[in-house]
Amino acid sequence: MFSAVKTAVNLWCPARPLFGFCFFDRAGLSVRPFLGRINREVSSLIDENRLLQCFIELAEVESPSGGERQVADLLRAGLGRLGLAVREDDAGRRSGGNAGNLVVRVPGRGEPLLLCAHMDTVGPCHGVRARVADGVVRSAGDTVLGGDDKAGIAAIIEMLTVLIEKDLPHPPLEIVFTIWEEGGLRGADLLDPALLTARYGYTLDSEGPPGTIVTRAPSQEKLVFTVKGRAAHAGVSPEEGINAIHAAARGVAAMQLGRLDFDTTANIGIISGGQAINIVPDTVRLEGETRSLAGEKRERQTRLMVEAMEAACAACGAGLEKEVTLMFRDFNLAPESRPVRTALTAMRELGLTPALLPSGGGSDANIFNGRGIACANLGIGMRKVHTTEEHILVSDLVQVARILVRIAAQAAGGDR
Numbered sequence: 279m280f281s282a283v284k285t286a287v288n289l290w291c292p293a294r295p296l297f298g299f300c301f302f303d304r305a306g307l308s309v310r311p312f313l314g315r316i317n318r319e320v321s322s323l324i325d326e327n328r329l330l331q332c333f334i335e336l337a338e339v340e341s342p343s344g345g346e347r348q349v350a351d352l353l354r355a356g357l358g359r360l361g362l363a364v365r366e367d368d369a370g371r372r373s374g375g376n377a378g379n380l381v382v383r384v385p386g387r388g389e390p391l392l393l394c395a396h397m398d399t400v401g402p403c404h405g406v407r408a409r410v411a412d413g414v415v416r417s418a419g420d421t422v423l424g425g426d427d428k429a430g431i432a433a434i435i436e437m438l439t440v441l442i443e444k445d446l447p448h449p450p451l452e453i454v455f456t457i458w459e460e461g462g463l464r465g466a467d468l469l470d471p472a473l474l475t476a477r478y479g480y481t482l483d484s485e486g487p488p489g490t491i492v493t494r495a496p497s498q499e500k501l502v503f504t505v506k507g508r509a510a511h512a513g514v515s516p517e518e519g520i521n522a523i524h525a526a527a528r529g530v531a532a533m534q535l536g537r538l539d540f541d542t543t544a545n546i547g548i549i550s551g552g553q554a555i556n557i558v559p560d561t562v563r564l565e566g567e568t569r570s571l572a573g574e575k576r577e578r579q580t581r582l583m584v585e586a587m588e589a590a591c592a593a594c595g596a597g598l599e600k601e602v603t604l605m606f607r608d609f610n611l612a613p614e615s616r617p618v619r620t621a622l623t624a625m626r627e628l629g630l631t632p633a634l635l636p637s638g639g640g641s642d643a644n645i646f647n648g649r650g651i652a653c654a655n656l657g658i659g660m661r662k663v664h665t666t667e668e669h670i671l672v673s674d675l676v677q678v679a680r681i682l683v684r685i686a687a688q689a690a691g692g693d694r
């Protein structure tokens with residue numbers, strides 16, 4: 279079912295609905311405005327209908343983590359029509375998914391700039407129908423919208439379209455659309471670092487209005503506990519059993535979970551085990567996480583949770599297997615770092631009041647920072663992400679695209 283806006287755009291651009299790239303056919307657009315003029319012109323450079331159309335097309339293509347093929351193909355086709363070569367890496371094969379990370383390099387002048395957004399979405403994402411009303415894009419209510427992170431992708435596509443069709447100055451751009459960000463940052467983690475030369479950049483993957491610059495994000499450890507009890511008939515000989523669920527419950531009850539302080543959180547998110555109500559359960563598996571903006575606090579919390587589970591299992595006579603895996607590292611960008619400084623200047627020149635904020639979530643920016651690419655995560659206006667109430671303002675979509683065009687101009691202008 280088409281929204282009113284989508285129908286209008288399709289009528290207006292019947293020949294090429296994909297990405298609304300019909301603007302590309304217009305003649306006489308090769309202008310080279312001076313850098314100083316871009317501020318005044320940037321508002322009119324962004325084509326709201328084209329951007330919205332692009333976003334809706336992306337949102338309505340299902341792309342669960344590991345199943346990004348359709349979106350990757352849509353992007354490859356659209357970027358190809360912009361005259362850009364797209365490289366797809368082998369992260370899909372290595373992760374068991376059906377698409378790899380997409381990498382696009384656009385020659386320019388100055389220091390290379392990385393821009394990244396992820397192609398996958400959380401569920402429910404089957405049959406997304408985007409609806410536009412009163413300047414807000416929502417799903418039909420039975421799925422997520424997928425603005426996390428297709429709003430970021432759409433803004434990057436709009437920026438590329440504007441830079442190319444208006445022949446505007448920009449630095450060498452390294453665009454990465456990752457797979458499998460949700461649930462583990464696997465795509466970014468599998469991306470070959472040799473494909474990137476940029477030393478700074480941005481992921482477009484944070485809540486918060488345009489103008490939000492996430493400069494700090496936590497590290498995360500994954501904890502997996504397997505509690506080993508002993509099976510017995512629950513009615514005939516319970517005294518011969520060791521109840522793994524009971525031991526696990528004691529361990530979890532002894533843990534401090536939730537928000538522990540400003541920097542640190544902890545969670546047990548999955549528990550599974552047992553076979554039947556008349557069998558003393560012999561195995562329970564628990565999965566959880568710890569996060570902190572301060573690595574030593576995360577390490578301490580992980581140790582306390584492990585000790586709580588060890589003590590409970592010992593008290594119950596149960597065995598315990600434990601795995602602790604560092605999923606990603608924290609980052610903390612200084613206000614004078616290149617990505618923060620460039621974004622601050624660009625946003626202020628657009629009349630925004632930027633905000634430097636910490637986040638409790640991980641993103642591909644954690645991976646890039648861990649590899650020496652100073653990478654801030656920008657707020658793109660997505661709201662209530664990971665729920666079926668997810669939505670985004672059209673005006674925020676437009677504002678993010680404006681910010682990107684301004685950042686490109688700023689970066690090409692030799693700002694250091």
Ligand SMILES: [Zn+2]
Pocket residue numbers: 396426427459483
């Ligand atoms: Zn995201």
